[in-house]
Amino acid sequence: MLTPRDIQIIASFAHYYTLTRAQINRLHFPDDEDGRITRKRLQVLLEARLIQRTHMQVVNPSQGMPAPVYFPTREGCAFLAQETGDDRYLRACCYAPNWQSLYHWVEVAETHWLLDQSAKQCDGVSVVEWYGEWSVVNADERLPEKRYRLYTRFNDKLVCVPDAAFLVEKSGHRKVFYLEQDRDTTKNADRVAAQKHAGYAKLAELKGHLRHFPAATLGDFTVLMIAPTVRRRDALRKASAEKAGAALWKFASQMDLSAVTFLTGNVWQSCEGEVTPLLRTVGGSAT
Secondary structure, rough: OOOOOHHHHHHHHHOOOHHHHHHHHHHHOOOOOEEEEHHHHHHHHHOOOEEEEOOOEOOOOOOEEEEEEEEEEEEHHHHHHHHOHHHHHHHHHOOOOOHHHHHHEEEEEEEEHHHHHHHOOOOOEHHHHHHHHEOOOOOOOOOOHHHHHOOOOEEEEEOOOEEEEEEEEEOOOEEEEEEEOOOOOOOOOHHHHHHHHHHHHHHHOOOHHHHHHHOOOOOEEEEEEEOOHHHHHHHHHHHOOOOHHHHHHEEEHHHHHHOOOOHOOOOOOOOOOOEEEEOOOOOOOOO
């Protein structure tokens, strides 16, 4: 028998895509100190084929040890649509993630969670929409630029493929943010910047963010680069300073981000090193 909390767990997978047991523990079983109850409920959902599990290939960022990664199934999303009456669940990403990218997707989910928690702490702020790299806009298409919402092809050589994107609303204004989740401390920062900047610069020139998010009210967008360490952040920031569209970018270290700091903390740096929050606060309210 499924419980209301089981349905909430499946909804979390539809919302965040990939999650570890520790993340589900934190989201839905905060008092389950040894994780036994969490594992039991996940096993129930696995046996019902409402979620799926990968092999133990990824290092769990919360525990520092290899851990399986769970993700939603088509059956699970159809069940959510049935139980909630919300057909948007039918469009949730259910692709089996490549094991080589599991750590990356878990970190994107962690960023998504931090954003949600940060918005809850800001009066009048909401995350209106969130799309991942594999969010489908037309399941009948095979070309990625037609199948996936965020994949943008400008020509045979130039594309823009964000890790995720989201729309934040405050005081009637809606702004688009794109996410680049860096997890590699060894790959040359200049090479990373060269691969990323031209696509976003072209997207800004064509105001392509308004195609991704027609509900946006602002004519510009910001690209958020999250690096695993402070040194990696600074290397990426400096490598980006002379690239096209440098003014679009802000950089933060994962170690500086929390539910408190994500939206209103002085943790985001421009290419020139200027430190600002994503949202300013006036009298305790975000603006």
